[in-house]
Amino acid sequence: MTADTLSAILVSGIVLGSGYALMASGLSLVWTTLGIFNFAHGVLMTLGAYVAWTVSDSAGLNLGLAAGIAVTVAALIGVGILIERVIVRPFYSNRDILLITVMTTLAAMIFLQKGIQLLWGARLKQLQPLVAGNVRILNTTISAQETLVIVVAPLLLGALWLFLSRTRIGRGIRAVGQNPDAARLIGINVSQLFIVTFALSAVLAGLTGVLLGSVRLLTPEFGSDPLVKALIIVIFGGLGSLAGTIAAAYLMGLVEAALTFFIGIYWTPSMIFLMLIIVLLVRPQGLLGKVVR
Amino acid sequence: MIAALLVPMVVHDTYIRHLFIIAFIYGVVAASWDVTLGYGGIFNFAHVSFFGIGVYATGLTAKLLGLDPWLAMLFGGVAASAAAVIVAVPVVRLQGVYVVLVTFAFSQLVLQLVISQSQVTGGTQGMVRVPTLWLPGYNFLRDYKFGYYYVALGLLVITTICLRWLVRSNFGLSIKALRDSEDYAVSRGIPIAWQRLKALVASAFFPGVAGGLYAVYLRVASPEIFDFSTSSLILSMVLVGGISSIYGPIVAAFLLTFLSEGLANINNFAEGRFMVVAAAMVIVLLFFPKGLASALPTHFAKKAAQRASTLAKPKGA
Secondary structure: OHHHHHHHHHHHHHHHHHHHHHHHHHHHHHHHHHOOOOHHHHHHHHHHHHHHHHHHOOOOOOOOOOHHHHHHHHHHHHHHHHHHHHHHHOHHHHOOOHHHHHHHHHHHHHHHHHHHHHOOOOEEEEEOOOOOOOOEEEEEEEEEHHHHHHHHHHHHHHHHHHHHHOOOOHHHHHHHHOOOHHHHOOOOOOHHHHHHHHHHHHHHHHHHHHHHOOOOOOOOOOHHHHHHHHHHHHHHHHOOOOOHHHHHHHHHHHHHHHHHHOOOOOOHHHHHHHHHHHHHHHHOOOOOOOOOO | HHHHHHHHHHHHOOHHHHHHHHHHHHHHHHHHHHHHHHHHOOOOOOHHHHHHHHHHHHHHHHHOOOOHHHHHHHHHHHHHHHHHHHHHHHHHHOOOOHHHHHHHHHHHHHHHHHHHHHOOOOHHOOOOOOOOOOEEEEEEOOOOOHHHHHHHHHHHHHHHHHHHHHOOOHHHHHHHHHHHHHHHHHHHOOOOHHHHHHHHHHHHHHHHHHHHHHHHHOOOHHHHHHHHHHHHHHHHHHHHHHHOOOOOHHHHHHHHHHHHHHHOOOOOOHHHHHHEEEEEHHHHHHHHOOOOOHHHHHHHHHHHHHHHHHHHHOOOO
């Protein structure tokens, strides 16, 4: 293996990892705070990319990408709140909330995905890149848009971390995640924070969609693969640990890039699943997770 | 049951017969899913991929290896059970959401594998011209789906009998015990991992065979089977029918197959029908968390209680 292939693997692994980190952190945030798994997370990413496309593209409203991003953020706050209100909130007191919300968010995913297909059609679309041209990093040429993904992902994750650790709302969210009953006792409005968490996670998914929408082609199934990868990452990283999730996301990106290089794109998915099984057999709580029962 | 035997005599429309066949096949998948999901309490979301594995295993062996389609169908069941062993290895040791995640990841990765091995499986295009079933001197293709109707019905009946027997056996009782009170069941000496493994492997066999029938009946194997919409359609059959009842999912399979096919005939609504099914699923979960079947037994129970009380009264009193 030459230095060039090593750097190629590193760079493409970091691009993949950045996207995964954004997706998985939103998923992990909702899981930690509400104790549910949002299977509609992937389709929220798709929705974000399509909304941004409609507002910004010349075939759509042609208002420019800034407007596209702004509308996307607004739309996803709305959809996030709607999902929380309609299909998650009614089951809070239910003993089987985990299983039921798996089903309802799965239903929401089908609903949104088929809705996107009806509204926008099955034809492929692509967002305008935010930045044009190519960049050379470590002797590897990638598009400037991919570089932007590498740079923006840590910034967004850093902002998320600052929000969760420094602001009153963010600390409230973490308190609810640790113990909702105690949080309620000290006067935190738990149900309000649930909504904020859901909206925040939806916006993260939507922004991931906008970032990746110009790197890949948009289809109604755009978010399915990142969702599955994010699920695997959340298991790898250990449930309930944001740092573990992000570390696992980058690790996964690098492993995927390396596997794709060495054994080809055909066998990579099965190898990743095999690794998942092995990790779970040795450490059922994930690579970095703590034992939760 | 007798009515089901007579349907093809009355219904001569091949499309309606087709709907019955599809409903029988979905009924097998939904009812067997109930063994792990409802009776076992295992959050198994890989069940539809067992069906898909049956489709592809049968399609590949019948088409590429020239295996007799009847045997290839059985092989579909065996292949699905073998896949269930692979899923079971991590699943039996995990709990709750981990089980959901691993089984979901498994089904998506099977899909990825099918798409990526396009030189064998036809990739996203799928595999066409799978050999059909045959009997000496009888042509399954030229009988307006008469033969397939009875094969599918036979499969559903055999599956139902096997599943009833399974959930009422000591084994069935032990997985219910594990679901209801894991610690107590384990303390009474029920081997949790072993029982869960057996439940997964046994319940995977039926959708595998059903997948095989699906492949030789439609003569195609396409990766759409692994799609989330197939999963949610069949999952909604289990939920609407009511979990922990073998018959509920079968009845719901009929209702939803005819409903979703009926909606598909409305112009440009082929995709929209899945939206309706998804919305129906949420509504049922909101108002009948235990499925529509749960609304019925209370009614029957009341009737039975009334009858019991009238019988209990001494005559002439």
